[in-house]
Amino acid sequence: MDPTDPPVPELQTMPLGLYDVVQFAILGAGFALLAYFLYSLTSRDEVSARYRPSSYAALCLAAVATVAYLLLYLDWDSGFRLEDGVYVPNEEARTTEGTRYIDWSITVPLLTVELLAVCSVTGAAARRLRSSTMAAAFLMIVTGYLGAQVLDQGRDRLALVVWGLISTAFFAYLYVALIGAVRRSLPTMGPEAAVSLRNATIVLLSSFGVYPLVYAVPVFADVTPAWFTAMQVGYSAADVVAKIGFGVLVHKVAKLRTAEDVVAGVDTHPEPVWSSNAHKSDGVLPEVGRIAPALLDRLGTSRGPELLRRPDAAPSAAGRRREDT
Template sequence: MDTPTPELQTMSLGLYDVVQFALLGAGFALFAYFVYAWNSKDEVSVRYRPSALAGLCLAGVAALAYALLYQDWDSGFSLQGEVYVPNEEARTSEATRYIDWSVTVPLLTVELLAVCSVAGAAARALRFRTMAAAFLMIVTGYLGSQVLSEGRDRTALVVWGLISTVFFVYLYVALIGAVRRSLPTMGAEAGASLRNAATVLLASFGVYPLVYAVPVFADVTPAWFTSMQVAYSAADVVAKVGFGVLVHKVAKLRTAEDVAAGTDTHHEPVWSSHVHKSDGVLPELRGVARPDGHRA
């Protein structure tokens, strides 16, 4: 018990408002992405639809989590004079984040792999391993930062942080490998978008262990705690909204490539950035009578 609990910081009026702004801003962005994902899921073919559905699910979970985070923040502090004083309810805010991540981070791996070219049994095995690694990365980090000694034991933070890092490194290796194997199978524009999506996801992943490590090296002050909340909120928006929009672009471009190559159909034209990529092609109907009396 040799470091203060990050969540139980007495906050000045300004710092309290900054965190509140970050939570509301991230929550609104995630809700907007949920609406976008819902309305755009049919823009991609069935082959890449799992990516769109994973993005839709994680947007819904994350938006709900931020509604709960705001409630935790609002009820976890009381204004006393010129400062906001925390109560025990304030501790639940970080637990809510970890619950959110334990669902949404595995879904992020599904979203990326669904637009890669790994298929069949290899795809199923890779998807299972990356989802398991993502979940274990979050759970082991949660043990160190929240459960053991209420996150105030530097030794527990280091040990469980290192265990979490093992899964973190595996995710990097597995996802980068899947992206590299997929690039030769798609067009240049789709490949560039896939690289950008992977870069955004993996770069935003790097924010979380950096913030996790703060209590290991320094006492957490109200200013540090504010920075942690803002960093987590910003990283969530980048990793879920920014990444999701890029992956959706990959799915649309790959849909257009498949339609143009004649290997798949799509019920409507595909457009990306106001550029027409392919026409709508309906599936061939079997056993339907034609006007000449013959059957197709």
């Protein structure tokens, strides 16, 4: 390496304050993602089976992102040593950006799955759209990684531009495909769910826009410690918005659509659906002839045969009083 060349972005000598800011951003985002993982784990049954793939995608991406931020913190903590009042990087600091790209290569495709799972595209069209958007999301990350990390360690401006433009092509396809799916879905749902889906899409695509802006910084300027701090904080904040803010809105869409299906009589859900402290639908059990054995076990094996003989799924309150007497 020519000593006159600027250092790669991750190998900046960091003043104490800037080092602490980055550490705070990484830890804050990591704890937020851990909380979101627990939220996704405990709330996945709040939506019907039709929309539950969105909850599973959220759970998977929250788990991956939480582990990635743990590794990122370890990379950051072990990648610098304190000398004469500044933090001097070693080669382990180089892995901080690589860890982010590994995270994104898995979680960004899962974000597209999460969004499409609450849209109204179905059948073969849904499978094609899901496959193409996941592939585009993955290739968007990989091509960006080549320019930002692989070729000349991210210091080749021409490589940054070329691979950045290739990544942008996949980025543009994602915008077109996801917006198209959302626009086709909005007329098929109630106004409240439609507003939440629109807001979730805006949050996701807006947060996506942060990454290419940060990626482009080394194209126009040498990355200083202050710039590198801004990059790390920007990436961490965008991860929180794209994964948590978007995920909470999508979960709300899934709950509202579950309630709409229950009220319309096209689906059932064993528990009442509430959203923002507002009651949206009552709990409705499946028809008796289609009750799953697991549900019968939960209702009680002693009442199972009786429920199968009766035309209604559960006795009324008056019927229970008569039986008790």
